[in-house]
Amino acid sequence: MKRNIIYILGIMFFIFSSLKFTQAFNPILLMQAFKENAGATESLPAEVVHLNSLIAKNGLREFNLAGVLNENPLLHQRAVEYTYPARLDANAKNVFALAGTALKNNCRLINHQENVEHHVCE
Numbered sequence: 001m002k003r004n005i006i007y008i009l010g011i012m013f014f015i016f017s018s019l020k021f022t023q024a025f026n027p028i029l030l031m032q033a034f035k036e037n038a039g040a041t042e043s044l045p046a047e048v049v050h051l052n053s054l055i056a057k058n059g060l061r062e063f064n065l066a067g068v069l070n071e072n073p074l075l076h077q078r079a080v081e082y083t084y085p086a087r088l089d090a091n092a093k094n095v096f097a098l099a100g101t102a103l104k105n106n107c108r109l110i111n112h113q114e115n116v117e118h119h120v121c122e
Contacts, residue, residue: 040082048078050116051096055086058111058118062089067101069116095119 032038040049047069055063063086069075079096080088097103099115107121 044078044082045075046114047075047098047116048082050113051079052083054096054111054113054116054118055083058094060086060094062087062092063094063096064088064090064092066095066097066103066119068098069096093120093122095121 026042029039029042040052051069063083064070065076065079065088069079094110095103095107095118097117097119099112099117101117103119104121107119109117110120111118
């Protein structure tokens with residue numbers, strides 16, 4: 001029994017000590033691994049993090065993407081995944097786009113964060 005505990009502790013020590021020498025290892029991320037949204041800013045594009053912040057701030061249940069956010073496969077996929085439980089809906093009035101994206105004439109700017117803009121289109 002004692003021998004098994006010593007083996008387990010030895011293996012755990014070896015694993016943690018080898019992580020120290022990994023270039024991308026960040027001990028802060030390991031400590032925060034089980035917290036909500038841990039590592040989001042390190043692993044997601046900034047546009048997606050800002051998009052999620054705007055959606056959460058406004059309590060939206062559905063939204064639409066325009067311009068690069070809709071056309072770029074990486075941004076589109078990450079936006080759909082990370083903003084859950086909000087749903088992507090092509091008919092939603094709440095439209096998110098990067099700053100400078102041309103939208104319909106009947107859209108008005110509601111809010112923005114960095115270069116992500118929230119519009120309501122009638």
